[in-house]
Amino acid sequence: MKKLYEEIVERVGVGIHAVDREGKTIIYNNKMRDMEAMDKEDVLHKDVREVFKFQENQSSTLLKSLEHGEEIVNVKQTYFNNKGVEITTVNHTFPLVLDNKIYAAVELSTDVTKMERLMRQKRTQTKTDFTFEHIIGNSNEIREVISLAKRATRTNSSVLIIGETGTGKELFAQSIHAESERANAPFITQNCAALPDSLIEGILFGTTKGAFTGAIDSPGLFEQAQGGTLLLDELNSLNIALQAKLLRVLQERKVRRIGGTQEIAIDVRVIATVNEDPIDAVANNRLRKDLYYRLAVVTLFIPPLRERVGDIPLLVDEFIQKYNQLFKLNVKGVSDEVKEFFETQSWPGNIRELEHVIEASMNLINYEQIIEFYHLPYQYRKKIDVNQTVVTPDFAVVSTIDNQTNLSDQLTHFEKKLIEHYLQLHKNHITNTAAALGISRQSLQYRMKRLDIYVK
Known part of the structure; x- marks a missing residue:
């Protein structure tokens, strides 16, 4: 023993x-x-x-x-x-x-040695890297979000940005800050999922010497962002107890360091991001309802890449130019086969995933000027099944194929018919329809608005 x-x-x-x-x-x-x-x-x-x-x-x-x-x-x-x-x-x-x-x-x-070093660095930025001009896309879906985000630059209200991983939430946050009256003040970001609760509280609110062993007088991110913007990324990963403290700071516009007694007035605009439907996060106790309502004064829903397929060629061109400069190559574009393949993918990793595919493909290029299908990473090449068959849905919503209409328009037409069909099946009950389609209620409402679908 x-x-x-x-x-x-x-x-x-x-x-x-x-x-x-x-x-x-x-x-x-x-x-x-x-x-x-x-x-x-x-x-x-x-x-x-x-x-x-x-x-x-x-x-x-x-x-x-x-x-x-x-x-x-x-x-x-x-x-x-x-x-x-x-x-x-x-x-x-x-x-x-x-x-x-x-x-x-x-x-x-x-x-927690590495985390402590990260805490000291605070990841402070006094200048953003991106503005609205860096957001690529001409689709109605992305243009609508950009328009709403630009209107949000005129005020100091809190902003909640909702979007899947890789959709560009931080890019929007930086753009809002860069075009607001706070542009010359600090822009500070913190990923709420990156650090344990024992450290994140001190990082956000600051510490007072003697509060605990090793504690020193240290300003938190709210103090460091004074006059500027604080981006809280993946807010739904923050401990519920800390969310309550965060709500208090937002309501009172004052922060108290850990172990301290003095309340410090703050003038900070908070932008938060979540990578899931906030209604689901609230229902599953990952996001406080009162904090959600406090932050969602302005709400931006960043559409996933699969809902803005028309922007893929623009994004591909942008990434090709980026890696041409980095890799000293002269790639002109992608083949028709690759373009068609890209437009049929679901892209769970969204724009970030598309960029990684382009980067990986250009690593395999020698002197070619076109990215061919065989340049793509193996996990994408193996997705193609030469024996693919067309599966007909179990309801008659597919019209006769129009050879004169492009793929994007026909997919939009099919999506609208599909949603209308499921709405009819579920007697226009939004929650049940969303569950049957395997999407969130908010995503369904967004699609209905985009497709001009109205229910009584």
């Missing part, structure tokens, strides 16, 4: 560091050695005070737990190893008590 316990301690994916009553290390597992870039011989049976160095006025959470008999839960600690390398961990530390006597202290650690 002793051997089994030792093997478990060595293989577990959490850093384990234990000291005896004198503060000397008695357990120092493999994960902890990797996190601190130290050998077992450097630490084992040595006093932690002699091995590690801590910032001014700070001490080891292990020794604190050992001395006071306290359990310390989820505390961030920054310290230095014997080579002077800075390390940041989030720790759960507790004493080992037998017969009312403390014999040891144990610390379970998660490495």
Whole structure:
């Protein structure tokens, strides 16, 4: 059993560091050695005070737990190893008590060193990279969204941008900021899914020295974005409890740092993005309803690429020119076969996926000037089935094929007939119709508006 316990301690994916009553290390597992870039011989049976160095006025959470008999839960600690390398961990530390006597202290650690560096960088931008001129597309679908977004530049109201991954939500957010009266102020972005809750709160609202182990006086993103715009990407990934704090900041226009007592007035425009239907996010407790209504003063729904097929040739040309410059090539375009193939794909990754396909294809080109089907990545080439057959729907909505009408118009006609058919089947009940079609209620309403479908 002793051997089994030792093997478990060595293989577990959490850093384990234990000291005896004198503060000397008695357990120092493999994960902890990797996190601190130290050998077992450097630490084992040595006093932690002699091995590690801590910032001014700070001490080891292990020794604190050992001395006071306290359990310390989820505390961030920054310290230095014997080579002077800075390390940041989030720790759960507790004493080992037998017969009312403390014999040891144990610390379970998660490495957040890289995340801490990211937190310090804050990813601050004072100038955006994109404006509305960078948004490519002539389709009615994208033109309508651009028009609405431009109107939003005249005010300071919050904006909620809804769209699948890869549709260009951040591009719209940057464009709104660049053409607003806040253009010369900071534009700061934060992906809410990129960091754990233990760090994201401090990043958003700031920290006060002494709030927790390792905490310093640090302004949060709201303070850094003062006078400008704060983009909260993938807001539906933010913890519900933090969403409540965010709502309070938005309503009161004041922020309080973690551990602080002073409320700081802020003048920040918030733009948030979600990668799913917000109604679904609210229903599944991923987005607070009150926060949704507070943010959705202006709502932009970015259509997926499959709903703006007519823009694919423009996007393809743009990406070809981009990678011609990067790769020193002279590609002129794509073959008719590739163009037709692109227009029939569902593009779950949207514009980002299309760009990656172009980039991958141009990596396989030697001196050719046209991207042929055999240049495409393998996973796309294998999609073509030479024995494809035409499947007739189980309802009569397909008109006789008009050889004089282009593909886009015929697909639009079919889409309208299909939606009308399902609406009729479900007695114009929007929610049930959307479920039968396998799309969200909002997506169905958007399509109905675009196709001039009205129900009583």
